Amino acid sequence: MNFTLRVWRQKNGNDSGKFVTYQIQNISADTSFLEMLDILNEELIAKGEEPVAFDHDCREGICGSCSLYINGRPHGPKQLVTTCQTYMRSFGEGETITIEPWRAKPFKVLKDLIVDRSALDRIIQAGGYISVNSGSAPEANSIAIPKPIAEASMDAAACIGCGACVAACKNASAMLFVAAKVSHLGLLPQGQPEAKERVVSMIAQMDAEGFGSCTNTYACEAECPKGISVTNIARLNREFISANLFS
Amino acid sequence: MLDSKCPSGDIKNRWSDHKTNLKLVNPANKRKHTIIVVGTGLAGASAAASLGELGYNVLNFCFQDSARRAHSIAAQGGINAAKNYKNDGDSIYRLFYDTVKGGDYRARESNVYRLAELSVNIIDQSVATGVPFAREYGGYLDNRSFGGAQVSRTFYARGQTGQQLLLGAYSSLMRQVNEGTVKMYERYEMLDLVMVNGYARGIIARNLVTGAIEKFAGDAVVLGTGGYGNVYFLSTNAMGSNVTAAWRAHKRGAYFGNPCYVQIHPTCIPVSGEHQSKLTLMSESLRNDGRVWVPKKAGDKRHPSQIPENERDYYLEERYPSFGNLVPRDVASRAAKKVCDEGRGVGASGLAVYLDFGAAINRLGKEKIKEKYGNLFDMYEEITNENPYELPMRIYPAVHYTMGGLWVDYNLMSNVPGLFVLGEANFSDHGANRLGASALMQGLADGYFVIPYTMGGYIGGTKLEKVDTNHPAFEEAVKSVKDGITKLLNNGGTKSVDYYHKKLGKIMWDYVGMSRNEEGLKKAIAEIKELREDYHKNVRVLGEGEEVNQSLEKAGRVADFLELGELMARDALNRRESCGGHFREESQTEDNEAKRDDENFSYVAAWEFKGLDSEPVMHKEELAFEYVHPSQRSYK
Numbered sequence: 001m002n003f004t005l006r007v008w009r010q011k012n013g014n015d016s017g018k019f020v021t022y023q024i025q026n027i028s029a030d031t032s033f034l035e036m037l038d039i040l041n042e043e044l045i046a047k048g049e050e051p052v053a054f055d056h057d058c059r060e061g062i063c064g065s066c067s068l069y070i071n072g073r074p075h076g077p078k079q080l081v082t083t084c085q086t087y088m089r090s091f092g093e094g095e096t097i098t099i100e101p102w103r104a105k106p107f108k109v110l111k112d113l114i115v116d117r118s119a120l121d122r123i124i125q126a127g128g129y130i131s132v133n134s135g136s137a138p139e140a141n142s143i144a145i146p147k148p149i150a151e152a153s154m155d156a157a158a159c160i161g162c163g164a165c166v167a168a169c170k171n172a173s174a175m176l177f178v179a180a181k182v183s184h185l186g187l188l189p190q191g192q193p194e195a196k197e198r199v200v201s202m203i204a205q206m207d208a209e210g211f212g213s214c215t216n217t218y219a220c221e222a223e224c225p226k227g228i229s230v231t232n233i234a235r236l237n238r239e240f241i242s243a244n245l246f247s
Numbered sequence: 248m249l250d251s252k253c254p255s256g257d258i259k260n261r262w263s264d265h266k267t268n269l270k271l272v273n274p275a276n277k278r279k280h281t282i283i284v285v286g287t288g289l290a291g292a293s294a295a296a297s298l299g300e301l302g303y304n305v306l307n308f309c310f311q312d313s314a315r316r317a318h319s320i321a322a323q324g325g326i327n328a329a330k331n332y333k334n335d336g337d338s339i340y341r342l343f344y345d346t347v348k349g350g351d352y353r354a355r356e357s358n359v360y361r362l363a364e365l366s367v368n369i370i371d372q373s374v375a376t377g378v379p380f381a382r383e384y385g386g387y388l389d390n391r392s393f394g395g396a397q398v399s400r401t402f403y404a405r406g407q408t409g410q411q412l413l414l415g416a417y418s419s420l421m422r423q424v425n426e427g428t429v430k431m432y433e434r435y436e437m438l439d440l441v442m443v444n445g446y447a448r449g450i451i452a453r454n455l456v457t458g459a460i461e462k463f464a465g466d467a468v469v470l471g472t473g474g475y476g477n478v479y480f481l482s483t484n485a486m487g488s489n490v491t492a493a494w495r496a497h498k499r500g501a502y503f504g505n506p507c508y509v510q511i512h513p514t515c516i517p518v519s520g521e522h523q524s525k526l527t528l529m530s531e532s533l534r535n536d537g538r539v540w541v542p543k544k545a546g547d548k549r550h551p552s553q554i555p556e557n558e559r560d561y562y563l564e565e566r567y568p569s570f571g572n573l574v575p576r577d578v579a580s581r582a583a584k585k586v587c588d589e590g591r592g593v594g595a596s597g598l599a600v601y602l603d604f605g606a607a608i609n610r611l612g613k614e615k616i617k618e619k620y621g622n623l624f625d626m627y628e629e630i631t632n633e634n635p636y637e638l639p640m641r642i643y644p645a646v647h648y649t650m651g652g653l654w655v656d657y658n659l660m661s662n663v664p665g666l667f668v669l670g671e672a673n674f675s676d677h678g679a680n681r682l683g684a685s686a687l688m689q690g691l692a693d694g695y696f697v698i699p700y701t702m703g704g705y706i707g708g709t710k711l712e713k714v715d716t717n718h719p720a721f722e723e724a725v726k727s728v729k730d731g732i733t734k735l736l737n738n739g740g741t742k743s744v745d746y747y748h749k750k751l752g753k754i755m756w757d758y759v760g761m762s763r764n765e766e767g768l769k770k771a772i773a774e775i776k777e778l779r780e781d782y783h784k785n786v787r788v789l790g791e792g793e794e795v796n797q798s799l800e801k802a803g804r805v806a807d808f809l810e811l812g813e814l815m816a817r818d819a820l821n822r823r824e825s826c827g828g829h830f831r832e833e834s835q836t837e838d839n840e841a842k843r844d845d846e847n848f849s850y851v852a853a854w855e856f857k858g859l860d861s862e863p864v865m866h867k868e869e870l871a872f873e874y875v876h877p878s879q880r881s882y883k
Contacts, residue, residue, distance in 0.1 A: 011794070012794050012795070027522075028519075028520055028522060030519045030520060030522075030632075031520075031522045032524070034524070035522045035523065035524050036522075038522075038524055038745070039522060042743055042745060042746075045743045045787060045789060045798070046743070048787075048789065049789070050789045050790045050798075051789070051797070051798060053795055053797050055312060056486060057311060057316055057318070057485040057486055057487045058316075058318060058320065058321045058485040058486075059485070059486060059524065059525050059527075060321050060527055060528075060626070061626065062320055062321050062407065062410055063311075063316045063317075063318070063320050063321065063485060064313075064315070064316060065311065065312065065316050080625075081629060085626070085629050085630070087629070087630070087632075089632065110456055110795055111794065111795040114312075114795060116312070117312060117313065118312070118313065118433065120313070121313050121314070121315070121421065121431075121433070124417075124418065124421045125421045125422075125424050125425040126425065127425075128418055128421060129376070129377075129418035129419060129421055129422040130375065130376055130377045130418070131422060132372075132375040132376055132419075133297075133300045134293070134296070134297040134300060134372060134419070134695045134696065134699065135368075135372075135695075135696070135699075136375075137368070137371040137372045137374065137375035137376075138371065138375070139371055140330070140370045140371045140373075140374040140388060141330075141332065141387050141388055143374070144385065144386030144387055145382055145386050146382075146386050147382045147383065147384050147386065150379050150380070150381070150382040150386075151379075153377075153379040154379040154404060154405060154411075157377075157379050157404075157411060157414065158407065158410075160410075161313065161315055184377065184379065185377050188377055188379065190374070190375055190376075190377055191377055
C-alpha cells in the first residue's frame with residue numbers, strides 16, 4: 001500500500017512546529033501503524049534526516065505509552081484499540097494520513113509527536129491509592145467481594161493512562177481518567193475508608209494541572225481504547241457531591 | 248568459589264531465622280540514607296514504595312514517561328501463590344518443589360523456598376492495594392492452572408494480571424511520592440554505576456528530555472531493570488526493554504549469572520513479515536482450554552477445518568499424557584520446533600502450530616470462553632485478522648524472558664557491595680527455565696518483602712563513608728558516559744541502529760536460540776565480534792545530545808546488546824549440557840529430551856568482565872540440593 005503522510009514536526013518545546021509531508025510506498029497491509037512509522041524513520045535516516053520522535057513501548061496496547069491523533073482522532077480510526085494495535089489495513093490505498101501529537105494544554109509537546117503527560121501521575125499522587133504499607137495486609141480471602149462488584153472495579157481499573165480521553169475532549173478534561181480510578185478503588189471495600197478524601201484531592205489536583213471541566217459530550221468514552229464508560233463519571237460526581245455535603 | 252550467603256538449617260525456617268539475624272536501622276536514621284532504585288516494574292516499584300514506607304530517602308528512576316508503563320504491565324496470565332484455596336493439595340513445599348523441578352535443578356533451593364513462602368503474602372498485599380483479582384460467585388478469589396503444575400494456584404485479573412499488579416505497586420509508589428519519601432525521575436536512563444572504594448555509591452543518568460548527564464549519590468543502588476530478551480531484536484519484550492543498566496554495572500564489576508538461560512515462550516503470534524518490530528504473546532493460560540496440534544502428514548496444506556480428527560497430531564497430549572498441553576514452556580517450545588522442522592508446521596511460513604479452542608467451545612460454550620479469554624482473542628484477531636472463535640489460533644515460540652541476570656546472594660546483593668538486583672534483572676530463582684505465572688511472583692516478593700529486610704541488614708551492618716557527587720569517581724563516570732555519547736553522535740556512519748540490531752537478532756536466534764551446538768556458538772561469537780566492530784565504525788546516529796533523541800537512546804542500548812550477545816554465546820558454549828531453556832544438541836536423551844549433566848554442570852556460571860579484548864573469567868557457585876533431588880525431569 002502507498003500513503004501520503006502529513007506529520008507534525010517540532011524540534012522541542014520552544015519550537016513552533018509545522019506539518020511535513022512524506023510519501024511512503026510498498027507497505028504491507030499487515031504492518032502496524034507504528035511499524036509503518038519505523039519504516040518511514042529508516043528511510044529518513046538513510047537520507048540523513050532526523051527520524052520522527054514518538055512515544056511507544058509495549059506495542060501490545062497495554063502500557064499506554066503510544067498516543068497520536070490520526071486524521072483528527074486519538075488512536076486512529078478503529079474503536080477500542082490503541083495506535084500500536086492499529087494496522088495499515090484500516091486505511092485506504094493512497095490515503096493521506098495526518099499525524100499529530102495529543103493537543104491539550106496540560107500536555108506540553110516535548111518533541112515531534114511526544115507530549116508530557118506527567119500531570120496524570122500527579123493526579124494519582126494526590127489520592128489514587130489505598131494507604132496500606134507492605135506487610136500489613138490481612139489474609140486475602142478475609143474480605144469477600146461480590147463478583148459483579150469485582151468485575152465493575154476491574155472494568156474501571158483497565159484504564160491505561162494514555163490520555164486519549166483528555167485529547168478527545170474539547171475542554172481537555174481528565175474526568176474519565178480520574179473517574180476510572182475513583183470507581184476502581186471506591187467500588188472495593190478496601191478503598192472505602194479513603195473514598196471521600198480521594199475524590200476531593202484528585203479533583204483538586206486535576207483542576208490545578210489546568211485540565212478543563214466535563215460538559216458531558218462523551219467524546220472521551222467514544223475514543224477510549226479500553227472502553228472505560230462515562231457511567232464512571234456519574235459515580236465520581238455522586239461521590240464528589242456527597243464528599244462535599246457531608247465533610 | 249562464590250558464597251551465596253544462604254542460611255543453613257531447616258529450609259522452612261531459613262528466611263525467618265535470617266530476618267531475625269539481620270541488623271536493623273533505627274527509624275529516625277533511615278531518612279539519612281539515600282537509596283537509588285532504578286526501574287519501576289513490579290520489582291522496582293514495589294521496592295521503592297516499600298523502602299519509602301520504611302522511611303528511607305528513595306530516588307526512583309525510569310526511562311519511560313511514567314512509572315506505570317514498565318513492561319511488567321504486559322504480563323497477562325497470572326501470579327502463582329501457594330494458598331491452596333482450591334483444596335487440591337497445594338502447599339508452600341509443593342510450589343517450591345514445582346519451581347525447582349521446573350527450573351531443571353539449576354536454581355538455588357533457599358531462594359526458591361523463600362519465594363514460595365512469600366507468595367501468599369503477595370496476594371494479601373495486592374488485594375489490600377486494590378488489585379481486582381477474578382472472584383467466584385461467593386466473592387472469594389478464583390484460580391486457574393498454569394504450565395508445570397498439577398494444582399490450580401494461579402491468581403488472575405482477566406488477561407491483564409501484570410497490569411493490575413503493577414498499578415497496585417505504582418499506586419503505593421505514588422503514595423510515597425506524595426508523602427515525600429520517594430522522588431521520581433521519569434524519562435531518565437541510567438548509563439553508569441559509580442563505584443567508590445569498592446562500594447556502589449551512585450549512578451550517572453541521562454535526562455532524556457534535556458540530554459543532561461546527571462550525577463546521583465546514595466548509600467546503595469537497587470536495580471530492578473528487567474531482562475535482556477531484546478538482544479534477539481524480535482521478542483515479546485517492550486521496545487524499550489534493555490540491558491544497559493545491568494550491563495554497565497557488569498562492566499563496573501558485577502558478575503553476570505547464567506546469561507545463556509533464555510525462555511522461549513511457546514504461544515506467541517507467528518512472525519508475519521520483514522516489517523515486524525516485536526512479537527506478541529498469547530497467554531499460557533490459553534493452554535488450559537486450547538489444544539495444540541499439527542497435521543500428521545508433512546506438507547499437509549489443507550484448511551484446518553478440512554483435516555479430520557484422525558489426521559491431527561495432538562503431539563503434547565500424545566507425548567506427555569500426564570501434563571498434556573500444560574507442559575512447561577521449554578518443553579512445549581522445543582516440541583513445536585520439532586514438528587515444524589519435520590515439515591508439519593502450518594500457515595504460510597510453515598513456522599506455526601495450531602492452538603485449537605473448538606473442543607472447549609463445544610464443551611463450555613462460546614460465552615464462557617469469551618469471559619475467560621475475551622481480550623486475548625480480540626488481540627489475536629486485531630493482529631492476524633483471523634477470528635479465533637472460528638479458526639484455530641496459529642502460534643509459534645518467541646523469546647519472552649531471561650532467567651539469567653546479574654548474580655546475587657541470598658540478600659539479593661551482587662558481588663559488588665551496595666548493589667542489589669531484583670526481579671528479572673537478577674539470575675536467582677528460576678534456574679534454567681521459569682514456570683508460568685512465576686515472574687510476577689518473584690518481582691513482587693523481591694520488592695515488597697525481601698529488600699526491605701536485607702537493605703536494613705546492609706545499611707545497619709556496614710560502615711559507609713560520606714560520599715557526595717563531588718567525589719572524583721562521579722567525574723570519571725560522567726566523562727566516560729559523555730565520551731561514549733559523543734562518539735556515537737559523531738560517528739558519521741551510514742547504517743541505522745536498527746540495521747545492526749536486526750543482524751544481531753538473527754545471529755542470536757540462529758545460533759543461541761532454541762537449539763544450540765558447539766559449531767554454531769563458535770560461529771556466533773566470531774560474527775558478533777565482527778558486527779560489533781562494524782557498528783562502531785559505521786553506525787549513523789542523527790540529531791543532538793542535548794534534547795530528546797530516541798536514536799541515541801537506542802544506539803547505546805544496542806551497543807550493550809552487541810557485547811552481551813557474545814557473553815551469552817560464551818556461556819552457552821561452556822555449558823556442555825542441556826537444561827531447561829538451554830538445549831545443547833550434543834546432550835539429549837534418546838527421545839530428544841534435554842539431558843542434564845549434574846556431575847559437571849550443577850553450578851551457576853557467574854562471569855566477570857575483563858575488558859572487551861580479554862576473555863571474561865567464570866566464577867562458580869556450586870548448587871546443593873538437599874530437598875528436591877535432581878532427576879531426569881519428566882512430564883510424561
